[in-house]
Amino acid sequence: MTFVKNVPTQPQILAWLNHVKLFEGLTQDALMPIIENANYMDLKQGDMISYEGMPLSSCFLVLSGQVEVYRNTYLGEEKIFGIFSCYDLVAIAAVFMPHNRFPMTIRAKIDCSVLFLEKNSLLLVCKNNPIIMQRLLISFSAKLYELINNIDWLTSSSAEQRLGAYFLSLSSKQGSQFILPISRGQLATKLGMRYETLSRLISSWRKQKIIAIEGNKVMILNVTYLDELTLPSQRAF
Template sequence: MTKTHKTVDSPVQVLEHSLFRGMPQDLTPVLLRDAAILHVQSGDVLFREGQDAVEYLYVLGGDIEVLRHTQDGQERVFQIFQPGQLLAETAMFMSHGRYPMEARARGDVIVQCLKRIGLQEAVQAWPELAVRLLNRLSDRVYQRVNDIEWYSDSTAAQRLADYLLRLPSDHAGTVRLPLTQRQLATHLGVRPETLSRLLADWVAQGHISGARRDWALLKPEQLASWAQAARRDF
């Protein structure tokens, strides 16, 4: 894991992010002060849960998974961040000052590391940035409330159907799981054998076909009917 090039010599795509778009030019040096480009290899950990949250990241290339380890040693992947997305910016304002999760590279990754102090100073100088951050935080809180309700009220089949339908598909309706089946089971809150049984049953019934991470959704309308039964309207 190697940091290279000060940001003055590096791309400034981060300024195109919706959070910073339209920022006064005199605040750009504040936001980018002491920032750098970080190149990491697959499997490298960018930060660990509980470490001091001194930097947030803008993904320039590759994918980063954010996860926690459960008490029984399983990995619960909460989100996968892709190029153009910000990672851990809200952690810069947590009262305990620590990262709440672990971030790990999925394949080779390039990120721009930006300092907490620069973001905090920019918020104080430009109120619009504070409003945008509050909007992002509010949307995430609302999503988490919906997630809690979803996991408590839905069945394993409904959760799996919803998850598959949300994945990007090709023209033939084939999706690729971004998680291993064990990780997916933890993400959906089901036992691995329950997930395996569901997939096998749906293959036998002709709803899907495939194996491991690649699956063709043969009857998406049936999956949609299961998923919709537990979805909220907004």
Template sequence: MRDDPPLVLGHSLFQGASPAAVNLLLRDAASLHVESGDFLFHEGDEALEYLYVRSGEIEVLRHAREGQERMFHRFVAGELLAETAMFMSHGRYPMDARAHTDAVVLCLKRDGLLAACAAWPELSLRLLTRLSDRVYQRVNEVEWLSDSTAAQRLADYLLGLSAGPDHQVQLPLTQRQLAAQLGIRAETLSRLLADWVAQGHIVGGRRDWVLLDPAFLEGLARPARRDF
């Protein structure tokens, strides 16, 4: 645990924290080692801690009524997760958190965060900005899901993952999970990928793809995007 405090305090949320705030933030903090597939908390559990990812990857997800998983985000080393849950009036986690890989996290206490906000008002302002940005992002996502086509959403998603001059893409989700995240049927996702392969726009299979014609995908995705 000795190396944890400098790492978490280097996060943009905590940079420049006063000594009093530092003591409150790190009070009773503890490292936790988890294996791939382990759950760190479940939806509905009392939200007493938020997490700083030291290594590995942690995903947050929900299960739909029909049992289908919807993965909302995957957190990597250097990121905080569940800090917003510390301020929810019901005091419970709104999602599950599961280790996607073996991981090490630093568990930080809700009471310490709330006390640090009172002792260091700048932290409250940073959290308010963080929360406001997330609300705005979610509003845009709702509009995007309702106003865009399945092809536009898939094209935009693939372009967002494209890396390197060869435009290689590795999907972090199964195709069924990806379909749920994009709000489309799994059969529709499979058909779009197959059509784009047949037309020479992409090549690959399962989770590994190469965008042969990114201009085609950009032409699809651009009309559905907002300027800010």
């Protein structure tokens, strides 16, 4: 990891922050504690940003590229919890955790640039601007509801249903042809199944012409089958 020599100007940092819904509409004066203490960093693919359990002094904003957050299982497998892209805030919830530690490991998925937002500066801006806290509560509540639904789905669905729901989720964002953002081993861990089970399902779906797959490129050929398979996961709200 290397800090860039040309430090971004305050107007540039403000412009970056204004792209984030959390800070939308706030003036430079309101955001000045964050702006004055922000640090810009360029990272190469695979660079480690933080490790699970490290003391937390900053969260950060992705400006380009992608970062991923993960944990290692007791078997040493990587369980990916999220992939963050341009103008996503990473570890914002951890700023408010009482243990003051990173709950997961974070690294650069590809070459990227990030802006570190110092914790105490962020807390001060939150204190002085209640609209930020309101936005955070809305965001945290939505995430909690999503996690409850995911746990319910994970404990009541079959491996085939979970894989179908995951493919449909990617398809809704990228189209009927999409790229798997994680390896098959990571995908199996994420969906709570053995790698062999995942491989067997993918092979079966290929033979049935439900999907076509080459490497990490997937095309859904029979969306009706996946829609009917994952019908129990669909909620009214």
